[in-house]
Amino acid sequence: MSKELEELSPLGDSIHGDGSEEETEEDDEPKICQVCGDKSTGYHFNAMTCEGCKGFFRRAMKRPTQYCCPFRNVCVITKSNRRQCQSCRLQKCLSIGMKRELIMSDEAVKKRRIQIRRKRMQEEPVTLSPQQEAVIQELLAAHQKTFDMTCANFTQFRPLDRDQKAISEWNQEPDSSKYSHQIMCKVSEDTMHMAISFTSCSSTSSNSKQPENNERKQLNNIILTSLPHFTDLTTYLIKNVINFGKTLSMFRGLIIEDQISLLKGATFEIILIHFNMFFNEKTGIWECGPLQYCMDDAMRAGFQRHLLDPMKNFHYTLRKLHLHEEEYVLMQAISLFSADRPGVTHHNVIDRNQEILAVTLKTYIEAKRTEPDKHLLYPKIVACLTEMRSMNEEYTKQVLKIQDIQPVSPLLLEIVSKDS
Known part of the structure; x- marks a missing residue:
């Protein structure tokens, strides 16, 4: 019998409460196996033994083989000769009190080993792999390169007009959804192709069903002062x-068609995540460098309560998580690589990318966070990602409605347009 089998792992049966006890005496004197005199590793099956005799007893009790002593059944079992007479060795095991009923089943041993392995993994500090570190660094670099956290360029936009009268006229309409049937906007994908190629966006055509003359007059009287x-x-x-x-x-690495589909599906969500970095949960204000925004500004741009109310709740919820910049950028990337966006063709590749990002986010939280409830953070982030999907659909509907009242940019129309 090989030494590897003889010296089986102590994870099998040396377990408190399962028939074995660990040595708890405080003296430092070496303990010897009561069967063969070898160095003992503790109590196994109710007796102090070495690992070899522990494994021998377990195997002997599980086998139907009847051992026979080639001598007179009076062999003296020692460390050097313990393999020569299995019969006398087994009798010695029984004579010192080793009990068959304390042997765990193979299934119980396997289950216990899994539990011990999990416990050790929990005790060992979680660390990011070099590949995960590289993913995070690439995302951080991309974010810092493409999103200006100082908002210095916001001063180049047309002024923010906060005309209260105009917004009150818009909100007086009791059933603003009556106009939604008037909008059937189609925009070619040429604009999106050009944008992805970093060229200027050309104008796109819009085919809208014209409302009746009296309804058109009502729409023309509405001035969305913040919209420009x-x-x-x-x-x-x-x-x-x-x-x-x-x-x-x-x-x-994705084909251009999938790039377009992912961008069209995720742009609103990524902007939401980005803007959450500027949100002050104490005041309910987005503090964007030289400018500050509130929900009334969005209403003056034509957006309505059934989008704005859940959007504000979302910003409060996400901001209160106090995410690190690394967690924000991973969240943006997870949103971007969503294989279920309309028009996506290579689902498996995108799914794998999202899985890499999701595992990286979860590992980052486990490795970098110290809060006792840190295990709740990842599911809370996933819940926020899910909430954005429902808001995304409503946002698309409202942008198309606003376009019928006052024009928006061709690029924005291309983002919210549905593939024909």
Whole structure:
């Protein structure tokens, strides 16, 4: 019998509460095996033995073989000759009190080993792999290159007009959804192709069903005073999101059609995540360098409560998580690599990329966070990602409605347009 089998792992049966006890005496004197005199590793099956005799007893009790002593059944078992007479060795095991009923089943041993392995993994510090570190550094570099956290360029947009009268007229309409049937906007993908190629965006055509004359007059009387500024702001941010994606090696490896589909699906969500970095949860204000925004500004741009109310709740919820910059950029990337976006063809590749990002985020939280409830952070982030998907659909509907009242940019229309 090989030494490897003889010296089986002590994970099998040397377990408190399962028939074995660890040596707890405080003296430092070496303990010897009561069977063969070898160095003992503790109590196994109710007797102090070495690992070899522990393994021998377990195997002997599980086998139906009847051992026979070639001598007179009076062999003296020692460390050197313990393998020569299995019969006398087994009798010695029984004579010192080793009990068969304390042997664990193979299934119980396997289960216990898994538990011990998991416990050791929990005790060992979690660390990011070199590959995960590289992913995070690439995302951080892309974010810092494409998103200006000082918001210095916000001063280049058309002024933010906070005309209260105009917004009150818009909100007086009790059923603003009556106009939604009037909008059937189609925009070619030429604009998106050009944007991804970092060229200027050309004008796109829009085919909208014209409302009746009296309804058109009602729409023309509505002035969305903040819309010009928000149109400039959104166009600027869309270009930043495109540049962010194009900076990532994972994204560049996809075919151009999938790049377009992912950008169209995730742009609104990535902008939401980005803007959350500026949100002050104490005041409810987005503090963007030289400018500050509130929900009323979005209403003056034409957006309505059934989008803005859940959006504000989302910003409070996400901001209160106090995410690190690394967690923010990983969240943006997870949103970007969503294989279930309309128009995506290579689902498996995108799914694998998202899985890498999700595992990296979870590992980062485990490795870098010290809070006792840190295990709750990852599912909370996933819940926020899910919430953004529902807001994304409503955002698309409202942008198309606003376009029928007051024009927005061709690039924004291309982002929210559905593939024909």
